[in-house]
Amino acid sequence: MAKKQFKAESKRLLDMMINSIYTNKEIFLRELISNASDAMDKLYYKSLTEGISGLSRADFSIQIAYDEEARTLSVSDNGIGMNKADLEADLGTIAKSGSRLFKNEAEEADEESDVKNAEDIDIIGQFGVGFYSAFMVADKVEVISKPYGEDQAWRWTSSGADGYTIKEDERPGHGTTVIVTLKADTENENYSKYLDEYQLHSLVKKYSNYIRYPIQMMVTKSRKKEGTEDEYEDYKDLETLNDMSPIWKKQKSEVTDEEYSQFYNQNFYDFNPPLKIIRSSTEGAATYTALLFIPSKAPFNYFSSDYKKGLKLYASGVLIMDSCEDLLPDFFNFVRGLVDSEDLSLNISREMLQQDHQVKVIERVLEKKIKNELLAMLRNEREKYETFFGEFGSQLKFGSYVDYGRNKELLQDLLLFYTSSEDKLSTLDEYVDRMREEQKYIYYACGESIEKIRQLPQVERLQDKGYEMLYCTEDLDEFTLKTMRSYKDKEFRSVSDDDLGIDTEEEKAEAKKADEENKELFDFMKEALDGKVVAVRATTRLKSHPVFLSSEGGLSIDMEKVLAQQANPDNRIKAMKVLEINAGHPIFEKMKNLYAEGDKDKVTLYSKLLFGQALLMEGLNVDDPVAFANDICELM
Numbered sequence: 019m020a021k022k023q024f025k026a027e028s029k030r031l032l033d034m035m036i037n038s039i040y041t042n043k044e045i046f047l048r049e050l051i052s053n054a055s056d057a058m059d060k061l062y063y064k065s066l067t068e069g070i071s072g073l074s075r076a077d078f079s080i081q082i083a084y085d086e087e088a089r090t091l092s093v094s095d096n097g098i099g100m101n102k103a104d105l106e107a108d109l110g111t112i113a114k115s116g117s118r119l120f121k122n123e124a125e126e127a128d129e130e131s132d133v134k135n136a137e138d139i140d141i142i143g144q145f146g147v148g149f150y151s152a153f154m155v156a157d158k159v160e161v162i163s164k165p166y167g168e169d170q171a172w173r174w175t176s177s178g179a180d181g182y183t184i185k186e187d188e189r190p191g192h193g194t195t196v197i198v199t200l201k202a203d204t205e206n207e208n209y210s211k212y213l214d215e216y217q218l219h220s221l222v223k224k225y226s227n228y229i230r231y232p233i234q235m236m237v238t239k240s241r242k243k244e245g246t247e248d249e250y251e252d253y254k255d256l257e258t259l260n261d262m263s264p265i266w267k268k269q270k271s272e273v274t275d276e277e278y279s280q281f282y283n284q285n286f287y288d289f290n291p292p293l294k295i296i297r298s299s300t301e302g303a304a305t306y307t308a309l310l311f312i313p314s315k316a317p318f319n320y321f322s323s324d325y326k327k328g329l330k331l332y333a334s335g336v337l338i339m340d341s342c343e344d345l346l347p348d349f350f351n352f353v354r355g356l357v358d359s360e361d362l363s364l365n366i367s368r369e370m371l372q373q374d375h376q377v378k379v380i381e382r383v384l385e386k387k388i389k390n391e392l393l394a395m396l397r398n399e400r401e402k403y404e405t406f407f408g409e410f411g412s413q414l415k416f417g418s419y420v421d422y423g424r425n426k427e428l429l430q431d432l433l434l435f436y437t438s439s440e441d442k443l444s445t446l447d448e449y450v451d452r453m454r455e456e457q458k459y460i461y462y463a464c465g466e467s468i469e470k471i472r473q474l475p476q477v478e479r480l481q482d483k484g485y486e487m488l489y490c491t492e493d494l495d496e497f498t499l500k501t502m503r504s505y506k507d508k509e510f511r512s513v514s515d516d517d518l519g520i521d522t523e524e525e526k527a528e529a530k531k532a533d534e535e536n537k538e539l540f541d542f543m544k545e546a547l548d549g550k551v552v553a554v555r556a557t558t559r560l561k562s563h564p565v566f567l568s569s570e571g572g573l574s575i576d577m578e579k580v581l582a583q584q585a586n587p588d589n590r591i592k593a594m595k596v597l598e599i600n601a602g603h604p605i606f607e608k609m610k611n612l613y614a615e616g617d618k619d620k621v622t623l624y625s626k627l628l629f630g631q632a633l634l635m636e637g638l639n640v641d642d643p644v645a646f647a648n649d650i651c652e653l654m
């Protein structure tokens with residue numbers, strides 16, 4: 019029979035598996051057992067939802083058997099089984115869950131070289147790479163499967179990357195048997211250990227202890243010989259190797275962090291240990307148990323639309339949904355884990371679930387629980403929290419800003435910002451604690467980087483007066499603060515804002531006087547700038563710089579910058595800019611003199627140059643760089 023070829027990407031993964039020098043090859047057993055368990059979950063779920071009688075959970079089991087002479091090891095289940103098309107689709111190509119994740123990693127690694135470095139190999143072990151991992155230990159893999167409700171069984175056979183065959187076969191009942199023919203032992207690798215009862219037993223314990231179906235194997239036991247006093251004989255008996263009760267049903271004290279961590283790695287496609295493990299059970303109105311994890315690193319697709327939030331949802335121990343979105347608010351979308359509730363019906367559909375009162379109640383309880391856990395981490399494990407914030411902080415900021423700041427109260431104490439005086443991350447509460455007695459506002463300054471912010475002309479004076487500022491270096495920051503408006507009754511104020519509440523009466527009077535005396539000049543300058551600014555004003559807020567740009571209305575210059583990256587050029591919104599001139603700067607005297615002398619051409623030229631400077635200092639572009647350059651040349 020002609021061999022069928024694997025799809026290209028499957029072939030490459032297969033190659034990696036076959037040639038793997040990975041030391042932890044033993045995980046293949048875990049993968050086969052997990053697949054068996056999934057297959058039984060699927061059938062059990064089907065039986066419950068479709069009302070198939072005669073299938074009880076107690077009937078499901080996984081059988082492990084080995085044959086030393088034939089060098090085969092088999093894993094059998096009486097789950098849902100696969101027909102010919104399933105075998106083609108599921109084992110001939112990789113397009114599924116864990117494998118897909120792996121593929122992305124492998125692709126990157128592949129570009130560098132054919133030799134797999136240690137890190138790539140490590141990924142093989144940590145991720146669920148599934149069925150293909152059998153090829154790390156096998157010369158040949160056979161799958162004999164009969165789907166539930168059908169009469170024909172099929173045998174899928176493959177010896178590796180050159181392809182596979184499928185032919186008709188027989189099998190007593192529904193389900194799947196995977197038979198691996200182990201490779202010959204080599205100097206470095208002992209494959210025969212997978213034919214050893216004790217070794218197999220401990221592998222099941224190590225990796226598959228919490229599988230909820232019995233994993234059984236014939237084991238050797240010893241008993242007293244009949245009719246003798248102290249003579250013993252060996253006999254074979256079927257034994258269940260695993261613990262079976264789900265990890266989330268156990269008391270916290272019965273499970274080690276290590277075990278939780280392993281459970282997380284195996285079920286949530288992350289090879290890093292979780293940063294935080296959160297256990298939560300029944301509180302008030304809903305009956306449920308939740309086991310949640312905060313990852314230590316954002317998944318590679320976290321910032322793309324591919325990423326979907328959600329928790330696994332179980333109804334009384336039966337998985338009814340792989341990823342239930344409604345259990346998590348968007349701002350906690352990084353949380354992984356599961357919820358098991360006794361209040362949910364198995365038949366519940368996605369649409370019904372959205373309206374389900376219980377789900378809403380659980381969501382609310384979890385939301386509070388997660389928040390409190392994060393707050394506790396912030397208080398007691400600051401460094402860890404800052405790591406967390408580095409990975410997922412922008413999601414919390416986003417959460418405080420969307421929906422018109424509806425979740426501000428919930429999230430505001432979880433936010434961190436760099437500040438000018440601490441030079442490290444600070445909570446808003448810590449900032450407010452440090453505020454000076456007469457300080458009215460919480461100041462913030464925006465820019466691309468902390469270095470750039472420090473150089474902003476408008477920062478200088480606040481700095482001089484000893485006021486602390488939040489440094490906003492992320493696009494989202496200012497939108498967040500503007501939406502939040504205030505914290506503990508202290509309003510947020512941008513350093514570019516018109517009124518910072520720090521001018522003394524004298525300073526105010528001085529600026530006002532300068533404005534009045536130079537009204538004509540300023541009007542002329544505004545005219546010369548041809549609609550680019552809404553006003554020109556004198557300011558006492560600058561020290562060494564001649565000008566800076568402030569804005570009027572709700573849209574700041576930094577927000578304009580952010581929006582410019584997103585909107586299409588035709589409907590970009592611009593901030594209403596105000597050109598503020600340093601009333602104490604020599605250039606101001608110069609302008610006054612030129613205007614008094616009636617040299618309007620020069621005043622126009624200087625106005626343009628000053629405006630250009632101010633734009634550049636804000637990190638904006640001048641509209642017409644060539645004209646700007648020409649203006650400078652003219653001056654020179």
Ligand code: ADP
Nearest residue numbers: 053054057099108114115116117148149150194
């Ligand atoms: P994953 O388990 O991550 O989806 P695998 O490569 O392990 O990836 O398996 C691919 C698919 O093959 C599974 O999703 C499942 O549909 C099918 N499969 C594997 N093993 C079994 C089994 N024992 N019984 C039924 N289907 C199986």
